[in-house]
Amino acid sequence: MLKPPIITQIIAAYRYNITSKSLILKFRYADGLELTKIFSTLLSPAFNKLCNPDTLVISIPLHLARYGKRMFHQSSEIERSLCKTHECTPLNQPSLPERIVNTE
Secondary structure, eight states: OOOOOOHHHHHHHSSOHHHHHHHHHHHHHHOOOHHHHHHHHHHHHHHHHOOOTTTEOOOOOOOOHHHHHSSOOOOHHHHHHHHHTTTEEEEOOOTSSSOOOOOO
């Protein structure tokens, strides 16, 4: 069995407030795929502090039922966009890791 990775650093890219909340909700629930570039731009300075050529970026997966409702994986879209502009490798294999429980 694999051991969970040791988390050495967490950075908040921006404050969660009424403005960011409305953007996030539109992105997640209203087919807001066009917001990918905006989120990538907002997250870029914080991402740059964490990223180096050895960085492997893994998005937290959606449960299959939720993916069916949204039709795209928001985290993966941001991941790919950020990795295009930074020297890091996205792990674009949706089965690794796998979300088994459909949590809220």
